[in-house]
Amino acid sequence: MRPPDAHQTGFLHELVLHSANEEMLEFVLPFVSDGLAAEEPTLLLVRPETASTVLDSVGPSPYLLLLPAQGQPGRPASDLRVTETLLASYGPGTAQVRIVNQEPVVPEAQWHEWRRLEAVVNLALRRHNTWAVCVYDRRPLTDEMLDDLYATHHIVGRGDRHRRNDGYQDPVEFISKHQDAPLDPVERDTPSAWLVDPSPATARAAVAGFARQTSLPAQEIENIVLAAHEAVSNAFLHGRPPVVLRLWVQPDRLTVTVTDTGPGPTDPFVGLLPPEHSNGAGLGLWISHQLVDITHRRHPDGYTVRLTTAAFPLNLTQ
Numbered sequence: 001m002r003p004p005d006a007h008q009t010g011f012l013h014e015l016v017l018h019s020a021n022e023e024m025l026e027f028v029l030p031f032v033s034d035g036l037a038a039e040e041p042t043l044l045l046v047r048p049e050t051a052s053t054v055l056d057s058v059g060p061s062p063y064l065l066l067l068p069a070q071g072q073p074g075r076p077a078s079d080l081r082v083t084e085t086l087l088a089s090y091g092p093g094t095a096q097v098r099i100v101n102q103e104p105v106v107p108e109a110q111w112h113e114w115r116r117l118e119a120v121v122n123l124a125l126r127r128h129n130t131w132a133v134c135v136y137d138r139r140p141l142t143d144e145m146l147d148d149l150y151a152t153h154h155i156v157g158r159g160d161r162h163r164r165n166d167g168y169q170d171p172v173e174f175i176s177k178h179q180d181a182p183l184d185p186v187e188r189d190t191p192s193a194w195l196v197d198p199s200p201a202t203a204r205a206a207v208a209g210f211a212r213q214t215s216l217p218a219q220e221i222e223n224i225v226l227a228a229h230e231a232v233s234n235a236f237l238h239g240r241p242p243v244v245l246r247l248w249v250q251p252d253r254l255t256v257t258v259t260d261t262g263p264g265p266t267d268p269f270v271g272l273l274p275p276e277h278s279n280g281a282g283l284g285l286w287i288s289h290q291l292v293d294i295t296h297r298r299h300p301d302g303y304t305v306r307l308t309t310a311a312f313p314l315n316l317t318q
Contacts, residue, residue, distance in 0.1 A: 035098040038095065046102040048068070073104050108142065116269065187306075214251060240260055293307070
């Protein structure tokens with residue numbers, strides 16, 4: 001069972017959609033079996049019941065690594081960093097690494113950043129000899145979500161068959177067309193605070209003060225304070241005045257937006273990829289993306305970055 005591009009080395013990104021566990025296993029079981037037979041490192045990021053079924057079928061193997069799947073979507077920049085670190089741990093000459101990732105249900109409110117992640121992995125991981133399979137339950141996916149998934153995967157699999165995906169799009173072109181994150185519903189309400197041209201120190205103090213009115217853990221408060229400092233600093237350094245900070249306090253959630261009248265960064269993958277230059281430019285924004293949930297939005301009045309953190313995972317579809 002080999003993909004259409006099996007003769008190539010590098011990163012292969014495959015999409016598998018299913019409507020039932022049985023349909024998913026029709027792909028996963030032979031994929032894993034073939035990998036182990038070829039003595040290829042095979043990583044399973046799947047739910048416990050899937051892992052149990054796979055182990056019952058193929059048995060233990062030194063080439064099989066089981067990792068728990070996330071029940072909730074992670075922060076894309078952090079997920080990408082962890083995956084790259086894991087793949088880099090395999091030394092030169094390692095056989096092709098296989099990955100099966102049983103994806104969580106992603107709320108529509110988080111999809112904007114999720115599709116950026118699905119696109120950017122094709123660039124960030126291209127130096128790794130890896131065949132990565134993203135397994136999605138198609139039932140909660142909207143038509144737009146399906147279009148995005150087809151646009152970001154080289155190959156589409158089903159059962160023991162693979163086909164080249166003619167709908168795949170260049171990652172830069174794809175993300176350049178999807179840079180406008182939708183408003184969070186809370187942004188339509190009157191903010192708890194509204195600061196014009198705050199210094200980074202003032203922004204830190206304001207965010208920390210209002211965060212203490214929530215049930216956020218101390219670490220989450222520290223994270224969003226640092227991210228707000230970075231967002232305000234970037235707005236003054238790279239944007240155009242005025243710089244406006246707004247924040248909304250909810251019992252278990254804090255949302256902060258920073259808006260300036262400039263066009264925003266030109267990099268479509270801003271925040272997802274680490275800085276390319278040794279001077280550390282962009283390092284703070286990349287770190288911020290791993291600390292809190294961040295989206296970017298261009299609009300007629302300028303550019304807005306939104307920072308959100310919560311005391312526990314929220315069902316943002318409600």
